[in-house]
Structures are given as structure tokens and as C-alpha cells.
Amino acid sequence: MPGSVQIQGTGQLVTLAHRLRAAGGPRLQRNFSRRIRRAAEPLHRNLQQAIRTVTLTGSGRRVRGGPSPTTRPLRATLAGAVRISVRTGTHPGARVWMDKSRLPRDLRNMPWVIESGRVRHPVFGNRRRWATQTARPAGWWSRTVRAGTPRMTAEVQRIRDDVRRDLE
Structure with a gap:
């Protein structure tokens, strides 16, 4: 279910964060944050690519087609809401998450709906007529x-060990 992915080795990362602060090395701390972010970027890209390649198929009935009534592309909009955050404070780690605030109000739940594999929506905004589409892969x-x-x-463990070695 879309939400957030957090990598935290609480005990060791917290100890390392305290030692970074005690060492007083802002350069070392920036380097640590940058490397943690870089470790999370492949997952970030993979999640964006995964949502861009999800196919939505119709219910099998013959349906008259037409242009979309909106100008925003659904998959690109959802891919733009996948975010990375890195913390080095009291709870250090990396987090890859779906930022609902970056989505239009009517699409705030769409990542979870597509995750479930079944998308039900009004046909061209007509609330008396509904269509069901399936997301592949769910x-x-x-x-x-x-x-x-x-x-x-x-x-992240490799980075933590490298930084710990630099501090010793």
C-alpha cells in the first residue's frame, strides 16, 4: 500500500548521528546526508517508473473513446508525488514516500486505489454512469x-560503516 518506506537502524544510526554532531563536522554531516539520499534515489526512480508503466484496462465492454477531459496526465502526476527525505537528527534515516499534498485534490487517494488493482470512476465526470478499470500490475x-x-x-549500512570509520 503506498505510504512510506523508512530505513532506520535506530541504535547504530542514532549513535552515529550523535558522534557526527559531537565531531562538529558539518562537511561530514552533509556528506553523510548526500550519500544516504543517493542510496534512496534508485528506489525513488523505480517507484516513479512503476507508476508510469501501470496499465489501466477497461471492463471489456465496447466503449466509445475520446480525448481525456483533463489536461493533466494521471501517471506523470502520480510519479511527481513520490518523494525522498533524509533525516540526520534524532531519528536518522531515509524515507521514500507518496506526498499527497503534491497531488490535485481529486487524485489524493489514487495511488492507493491503483495499488489495489481496481479503479472505479465516473465516465467523463457523469456521476450517473460509472466505469471500472483494472490496474496491471496491481x-x-x-x-x-x-x-x-x-x-x-x-x-545505508555501508555508508554508516564508512562514516563510523572516518570518525574513529
Whole structure:
């Protein structure tokens, strides 16, 4: 389910963050943050690519087509709302998340709807006529996160060990 992915090795990352602050090295802390962000970027890109490649198929009935009544592309709008944040304070780590505030009001729940695999919506805004579409592949968020989390975790651990070595 779209939400957020957080990589936190709480004990070791907190200790490392305290040591970074005590060392007084803003350069070292910026370097640490930059490397953590870089570790999360492949998952960020993969999530954006996953939502861009989700196909929505109709219910199988013959439907008259036509241009979309809106000018905004759905998948690109959703891909633009996938965000990264890095924290080095009390809860250090990286987080990849879906920022609902970057979505138009009528699309705020769409990432979760597409994740479920079933999209039900009014036909061209007509609330008396509804269509159901299926998203293939369903689970675009969870499947991508499951595939990318081990690599991201290993990279963050490698960065943590490198920074710890620099501090010693």
C-alpha cells in the first residue's frame, strides 16, 4: 500500500548521528546526508517508473473513446508525488514516500486505489454512469518497495560503516 518506506537502524544510526554532531563536522554531516539520499534515489526512480508503466484496462465492454477531459496526465502526476527525505537528527534515516499534498485534490487517494488493482470512476465526470478499470500490475508500490529495500538497506549500512570509520 503506498505510504512510506523508512530505513532506520535506530541504535547504530542514532549513535552515529550523535558522534557526527559531537565531531562538529558539518562537511561530514552533509556528506553523510548526500550519500544516504543517493542510496534512496534508485528506489525513488523505480517507484516513479512503476507508476508510469501501470496499465489501466477497461471492463471489456465496447466503449466509445475520446480525448481525456483533463489536461493533466494521471501517471506523470502520480510519479511527481513520490518523494525522498533524509533525516540526520534524532531519528536518522531515509524515507521514500507518496506526498499527497503534491497531488490535485481529486487524485489524493489514487495511488492507493491503483495499488489495489481496481479503479472505479465516473465516465467523463457523469456521476450517473460509472466505469471500472483494472490496474496491471496491481501492487505497483509494494512490489517495487519489496524489490528495492534490501539494496537500499545494504547501501545505508555501508555508508554508516564508512562514516563510523572516518570518525574513529
